[in-house]
Amino acid sequence: MTDYKTLIDAETWAFIEKTNSYYPPDTIDYTIARQREIYDRMCREFFAGYPEGVTAETTAIATPSHTIPIRIYRTPATEAAAMVLYFHGGGFILGGLDSHDDVCAELCARTGFEVVSVDYRLAPEHLHPAGFDDAVSAFEWAATTYKRPILLCGDSAGGNLAAAVSHATRGHARKPIGQVLIYAGLFGDRSKGSYVTHAEAPMLTTRDIEFYRHIRTGGVDRTGEITLSPLADADFAYLPPTVLITAECDPLSSDGEAYRDRIVAAGGHAYWFEEPGLVHGYLRARHTVGRARSSFTRIVEAVSALGRGEWIW
Template identity: 60%
Template sequence: MAGRGFGAAALHLRERGAALRRALTAVAGNATDPASRGKYADRLDPELWEYIDKVNSWYPPEIVAAPIGEQRAVYDRMCVAFHQGRPEGVTTSDGIVATAAHAIPVRRYHMEGKPAAIVVYYHGGGFILGDLDSHDDICAEICAGTGFEVVSADYRLAPEHLHPASFNDALAVFDWVAATSTLPVVLCGESAGGNLAAAVAQATRRHARRAIGQVLIYPGLGGDETSRSYVEHAEAPLLTLADIEFYRRVRSAPGQSS
């Protein structure tokens, strides 16, 4: 779902390469004892272990046992520390998408010139963490790297708002973008946001302005939790099976399918 809520840094690892590696070494973390790395000791590159140690120093595995408010406070501090800044030339504006019941905050990212498409972005965070600021630099990088306009959706979070609240907000933002922009729409999300992007794409597949594509970054798409991968990697670094079950349990009411 969220790599214990830390999708933002994981995407930086993929997209920023050397720049992120320099940032990681600039901030001290608590290195994992190599003896405790088990079967992953040789499976993961040293630079990835450096990243894992850095994440764990900010957002330790045991944080999922803390109250949601405390998890959010720790997560928000981590996102501030990992923020890479916006690339030159990217401008932003904040607004809302009004629904009959509530307003959904959104942030738009622009570059000079006419964009070829507009990206609707859904952040990660296990459906309980994250907001417009937590993934701000990610969205700015997407805008700068593609030249596309980007709209980031601040969907409602659990447990205050159970499923399908996050999906309803994700769909509402897509509908608003499709109605107010003539640009082709691309859906993008990571982790929990990847789940939302895929769900919106499925729900709007017959929409006159349906998305022209999806960019799903390690999305939470379900699957049989007794299958080999789930069993083999139940204690994988950054996201365990217990973490996944925790996020799912918090997101949904008892007996509810998410």
């Protein structure tokens, strides 16, 4: 039994308790509509506002069948070195442009890069591969619209989508310059590592993970599909330079280690850092928890370096 009282500090516990007061651990037992109401309210409670000088434009990408809402963040000093395509977390069923609004605004302010947040379609109304298709469409739009390099970034479910896009666009003339994956669910081996050690972690359990997977696919077994499970790929060559940042007290942490190892074994650049004592979803704690604040700085530094084509690890 993992002793979380030892691993997790008082600041992080306070964040967990505040989160649970808005988003109880049994929320996955509610209807999807109710889950979204609860999640959206929680995100509003943690909203930290925009840094000075950041502006946002909400628009949409047109596809033959539908439009994909996006939000573009800029500052007066926005650099042309790269643009960041950001995919939000939320288990593939929650979240949108507002849930990660302040995170994207801060990422823009601190890196100096333009950030584009993508409101991909959610399950269960739109089963896999709808969300993945939207992520690829957003990349294609960015590659056509921008001359500057494209960096992929995402947290949790969004990290999964960012990685899946990286695998799908390796042969693209404008393939991503890099990717930063934040406590991403890459669907690794659930019989070992953090999936076992942290199966009942605060903020995310293996039961939660299986629930989201089931909802995303409509209960269909799609084992081995790379667009769903990036770690299922047999070929990790020619992926962009990758930085993976995970939380120690999170069943998904071992996915970061496994993904790094696969890229390095294929001759690529990948770096994995496991944040001690942190939990899934800690981006919302970046202003109140010292460890989360330090981790967000690490994320900013990774985005900044990769966006300039630098490998510093």
